[in-house]
Amino acid sequence: MSMLQLEKELGKLTKSARLSEAVQDVDKIIDMLTEARQRVAESGNDPHTTILTLTKLQNPIREGLEAVNEDLKGVHKGQNKFGKALQQAFTNEKVIKGTLPTEHDPMAANPDLINRAIAMHLLREGQFGVASTFISEAQPQEEDSMAQFQSQLSPATLASPTSPRSPTPTDVPIVDADPSSDLSAFHSEALQASFASMYSILSSLKAHDLLPAITWARNNCAELEARGSNLEFELCKLQFIWLFKGPEVNGLPDTPANGRSGALQYARNNFGHFQQRHLREIQQLSCAMVYSANLGASPYRAMFDITLAFDEVAASFTREFCSLLGLSAESPLYVAATAGSIALPQLMKFLNKVKGKGTEWTTDQELAFETPLPRSMVYHSIFVCPVSKEQTTDANPPMMLPCGHVLARESLQRLCKNNKCKCPYCPNEGRLQEAREIVL
Amino acid sequence: MALFLPETSRVVVGNGSIRPTGVYKALIPILAPPPGNFPSNDEEQQRREITEKPKSASGFPNPLACLLLLRHRRTAIVVVCMGVHYTIYSCLQASLSTLFTEIYQVSGLVSGLTYLPFGVACAMAAFATGSRQKVSNNRPELAIMGDREYAKLDHENHLLLDQPLLRLPFELLRKNFRSAHFEVERDGSFVKNTLKDTATSAMNGKASPDDVLKSLDSMLARMQGVKRKLSTFADEEARLHRHEAARVRHLAELYDMHSTEDVKYEVWSRTRLDRLLVDYLLRSGYGTSARMLAEERGIGDLVDVETFETMGRISQCLRNGSVTEALAWCTAGDIKKELRKMDSNLEFELRYQQYIELVRPYTRTKLAEAIKHAQKYLHPYRASHPKEVRQACGLLAVPPQRAASYQDYRDLYSPSRWEMLAELFATTHNTLLALPSIPLLHMALSSGLSALKTPACHSSAHPASLAAAPSHTTSLSLASSVCPICSTELNELARAVPYAHHTQSHVEPDLLLLPNDRAYGKARLDECARKAGLPEGQVKDLRTGQVYPAELLKKVFIT
Numbered sequence: 001m002s003m004l005q006l007e008k009e010l011g012k013l014t015k016s017a018r019l020s021e022a023v024q025d026v027d028k029i030i031d032m033l034t035e036a037r038q039r040v041a042e043s044g045n046d047p048h049t050t051i052l053t054l055t056k057l058q059n060p061i062r063e064g065l066e067a068v069n070e071d072l073k074g075v076h077k078g079q080n081k082f083g084k085a086l087q088q089a090f091t092n093e094k095v096i097k098g099t100l101p102t103e104h105d106p107m108a109a110n111p112d113l114i115n116r117a118i119a120m121h122l123l124r125e126g127q128f129g130v131a132s133t134f135i136s137e138a139q140p141q142e143e144d145s146m147a148q149f150q151s152q153l154s155p156a157t158l159a160s161p162t163s164p165r166s167p168t169p170t171d172v173p174i175v176d177a178d179p180s181s182d183l184s185a186f187h188s189e190a191l192q193a194s195f196a197s198m199y200s201i202l203s204s205l206k207a208h209d210l211l212p213a214i215t216w217a218r219n220n221c222a223e224l225e226a227r228g229s230n231l232e233f234e235l236c237k238l239q240f241i242w243l244f245k246g247p248e249v250n251g252l253p254d255t256p257a258n259g260r261s262g263a264l265q266y267a268r269n270n271f272g273h274f275q276q277r278h279l280r281e282i283q284q285l286s287c288a289m290v291y292s293a294n295l296g297a298s299p300y301r302a303m304f305d306i307t308l309a310f311d312e313v314a315a316s317f318t319r320e321f322c323s324l325l326g327l328s329a330e331s332p333l334y335v336a337a338t339a340g341s342i343a344l345p346q347l348m349k350f351l352n353k354v355k356g357k358g359t360e361w362t363t364d365q366e367l368a369f370e371t372p373l374p375r376s377m378v379y380h381s382i383f384v385c386p387v388s389k390e391q392t393t394d395a396n397p398p399m400m401l402p403c404g405h406v407l408a409r410e411s412l413q414r415l416c417k418n419n420k421c422k423c424p425y426c427p428n429e430g431r432l433q434e435a436r437e438i439v440l
Numbered sequence: 441m442a443l444f445l446p447e448t449s450r451v452v453v454g455n456g457s458i459r460p461t462g463v464y465k466a467l468i469p470i471l472a473p474p475p476g477n478f479p480s481n482d483e484e485q486q487r488r489e490i491t492e493k494p495k496s497a498s499g500f501p502n503p504l505a506c507l508l509l510l511r512h513r514r515t516a517i518v519v520v521c522m523g524v525h526y527t528i529y530s531c532l533q534a535s536l537s538t539l540f541t542e543i544y545q546v547s548g549l550v551s552g553l554t555y556l557p558f559g560v561a562c563a564m565a566a567f568a569t570g571s572r573q574k575v576s577n578n579r580p581e582l583a584i585m586g587d588r589e590y591a592k593l594d595h596e597n598h599l600l601l602d603q604p605l606l607r608l609p610f611e612l613l614r615k616n617f618r619s620a621h622f623e624v625e626r627d628g629s630f631v632k633n634t635l636k637d638t639a640t641s642a643m644n645g646k647a648s649p650d651d652v653l654k655s656l657d658s659m660l661a662r663m664q665g666v667k668r669k670l671s672t673f674a675d676e677e678a679r680l681h682r683h684e685a686a687r688v689r690h691l692a693e694l695y696d697m698h699s700t701e702d703v704k705y706e707v708w709s710r711t712r713l714d715r716l717l718v719d720y721l722l723r724s725g726y727g728t729s730a731r732m733l734a735e736e737r738g739i740g741d742l743v744d745v746e747t748f749e750t751m752g753r754i755s756q757c758l759r760n761g762s763v764t765e766a767l768a769w770c771t772a773g774d775i776k777k778e779l780r781k782m783d784s785n786l787e788f789e790l791r792y793q794q795y796i797e798l799v800r801p802y803t804r805t806k807l808a809e810a811i812k813h814a815q816k817y818l819h820p821y822r823a824s825h826p827k828e829v830r831q832a833c834g835l836l837a838v839p840p841q842r843a844a845s846y847q848d849y850r851d852l853y854s855p856s857r858w859e860m861l862a863e864l865f866a867t868t869h870n871t872l873l874a875l876p877s878i879p880l881l882h883m884a885l886s887s888g889l890s891a892l893k894t895p896a897c898h899s900s901a902h903p904a905s906l907a908a909a910p911s912h913t914t915s916l917s918l919a920s921s922v923c924p925i926c927s928t929e930l931n932e933l934a935r936a937v938p939y940a941h942h943t944q945s946h947v948e949p950d951l952l953l954l955p956n957d958r959a960y961g962k963a964r965l966d967e968c969a970r971k972a973g974l975p976e977g978q979v980k981d982l983r984t985g986q987v988y989p990a991e992l993l994k995k996v997f998i999t
Binding site: 027047072403 | 645649653
């Protein structure tokens with residue numbers, strides 16, 4: 001609750017310690033001086049009045065200045081108090097102490113990649129204005145560095161500019177395109193255009209106009225099907241229900257293309273090629289026609305309840321759209337930053353420990369500590385070998401024994417004695433050849 | 441123990457994975473029928489039969505029905521053993537009171553009291569085992585709770601990244617106050633002294649009324665100046681107060697949320713990301729974008745555009761080869777004092793650069809100027825920077841054209857010093873305002889990327905080149921979303937960071953293995969088959985699209 005405490009302290013600070021009070025006191029001094037000046041000026045050349053005024057002025061001025069100083073002292077005191085509260089808010093016993101980890105910054109090596117990620121984030125958030133400003137702002141430098149870079153290169157390598165990124169220890173060939181050329185690729189506006197179209201489709205979805213989305217889904221139906229998504233059918237189904245509800249609900253003009261007859265027409269035209277996969281649902285939809293008079297009491301009412309349907313469809317549309325672009329639906333930058341702030345306390349705890357012991361963590365492939373992330377942030381299957389307690393990797397894949405228990409390959413090989421191994425979890429024995437490498 | 445129950449000894453069976461042989465064999469299995477291979481499916485089946493409750497839970501339970509259990513030979517053996525044991529125990533207990541009356545000669549009533557401890561112990565045991573049972577029954581629930589625990593927000597530590605957010609306005613407030621104090625002090629003492637002087641000289645008759653008027657006017661002008669300055673400081677203060685209040689309120693909002701699953705948390709976290717982005721943009725010198733982003737998101741009070749813009753401007757000037765602005769910043773008001781307090785060599789370096797620039801043209805007049813400059817500004821530093829000052833003197837003898845052969849002097853003439861100065865300025869500025877030296881976004885990203893990264897994200901099987909295709913070899917929630925590390929934006933960036941450490945497997949429940957060695961959760965396979973409209977008893981690989989009959993699936997056990 002330290003923030004609430006701080007809020008209170010801040011309230012005190014803003015109320016009590018203000019420079020404007022000092023300004024008022026300075027005003028008073030100015031008034032006194034002006035008055036004195038007037039008196040001296042009025043008195044003509046009478047030295048007596050002048051002296052009298054001046055001597056009289058001494059004390060009030062001194063007091064005035066003292067008052068100003070007093071005000072300042074008050075401000076100072078208030079600030080100190082608040083400073084202490086601030087200090088306390090971030091150093092109470094629950095908070096992990098220590099400075100933020102600034103010594104080691106793996107991100108600093110490749111600002112281009114960060115810029116690219118930010119540009120893509122802005123685009124996907126639909127802030128096209130900011131994105132284009134950012135790209136043009138980041139661009140000139142990029143070109144400079146590229147020009148510099150290219151001048152160093154022989155013409156032969158110019159044809160295929162390698163990544164200006166510092167070489168990473170992994171010797172995996174970098175198949176990804178050169179990041180800076182990627183950044184300039186935004187200027188070609190391919191990505192921007194696709195996100196713009198996504199936002200226009202989404203806004204029409206919000207206005208309960210499904211047609212643009214259906215057109216998009218139809219154009220990409222092959223990819224969608226490969227992904228196992230039935231977005232197109234969901235959209236068509238919703239459109240059918242939407243038409244079925246008639247003009248009093250959907251607000252479309254009362255023409256034969258609307259209402260029940262419109263829905264029937266729509267179904268005839270569009271449901272044909274879904275028959276193979278979704279016959280059951282189509283049957284249900286058409287049977288519901290019979291109940292049109294009292295749909296609310298019919299067994300089909302659950303199907304026709306579409307209060308949330310548009311939101312759901314919009315969410316799944318965003319997901320599919322991004323997936324087809326090879327992007328995740330949530331902005332990766334957002335997920336990474338959120339995960340980062342969740343994991344930061346662990347990191348700092350670890351760094352403090354390391355610093356305290358004066359040791360170093362030598363494995364640079366794996367973190368030394370577990371970072372508890374919420375379920376929604378676990379994206380891959382993670383298999384930890386129950387024997388060696390190591391995560392399986394490409395070099396050390398999970399293997400399934402004939403009995404169905406899974407181990408990492410290395411631990412399995414270690415368990416084996418002359419080609420036979422006993423499962424550590426059940427009484428079964430099997431041969432090494434029988435174990436199958438599996439993909440989780 | 442070793443004698444009677446050898447099969448429990450660690451020496452013999454290790455951690456339970458070695459079968460006891462010969463004399464070590466346990467007795468009971470010999471008496472009981474050979475265990476036979478328990479196919480795991482059967483085991484599962486049995487467990488289900490046991491856990492499934494009988495349909496007719498109502499009515500009085502038939503006590504004789506449980507006797508049927510004795511038909512199983514293994515059960516019978518265990519029951520008989522326990523029965524014998526319990527009989528002996530009961531006999532002992534029953535004979536206790538008679539023995540007591542005989543030996544101690546106490547009345548029957550008193551000897552009956554010996555059963556009191558038994559009663560108490562029984563009651564306590566009932567309570568203890570009851571609660572113990574409860575704990576173990578709740579295990580699965582706990583696992584779910586544990587997940588919720590992960591999602592729970594640790595408020596205090598969640599704000600670690602946001603310390604500078606509150607710190608900066610406070611430091612600015614203090615700086616603002618110090619400047620104000622400086623002005624008041626200076627002009628206040630001037631007014632006081634002038635007034636005294638004027639009064640004495642007027643008293644002595646040295647000053648004419650005109651002089652008095654003049655000095656009064658100057659005092660007035662001073663005070664008006666003070667007032668003007670103070671009111672700008674007051675305005676600045678009000679702005680800073682507003683910022684600080686907005687920030688504290690923003691951070692306090694977090695205390696209303698208790699889980700990362702909260703919808704409000706997402707909004708909050710988005711704002712935080714925007715803040716981090718603006719911070720990063722400002723630090724990298726993309727001021728316009730930063731301003732635009734802050735405006736569009738309405739987080740003007742949560743970011744420090746002005747501060748960073750001033751800093752960026754000065755840095756830029758330094759990069760363009762001009763020290764004036766930076767020097768002005770260094771020497772303005774009270775900053776000089778602060779810099780001295782933190783032992784910064786910024787001012788020295790700036791003066792030094794000035795000196796180098798004076799020497800660089802290598803003309804007579806400029807050299808004379810350089811010497812004067814050195815006497816005035818560099819000489820005072822001879823105690824703290826002896827080597828540099830000596831080098832400065834040596835520099836006079838080395839014109840830039842000839843410096844190439846001397847490493848040290850070449851460095852002094854090199855244009856990279858400007859870059860160094862710009863960086864030094866940035867660091868000094870950041871330390872003075874208690875700002876972290878690297879962008880907060882870097883910190884959040886490096887910690888977040890490692891936390892999210894798994895070995896699978898950069899696996900060689902992962903077709904990074906086919907980013908447009910659903911590019912997943914392994915994914916928990918393939919249907920729902922793409923992993924952020926695998927997404928093109930961050931994939932390259934994450935290459936440099938280590939992957940997260942896990943001590944527990946996170947896999948789908950009810951894994952089934954397809955004949956092509958790929959395993960999927962049962963629920964997802966079913967859903968996929970339903971969506972694809974496959975006939976009953978067939979499943980489809982979610983990634984390769986191959987269709988298999990359900991009989992070929994094998995259960996996978998993840999321990």
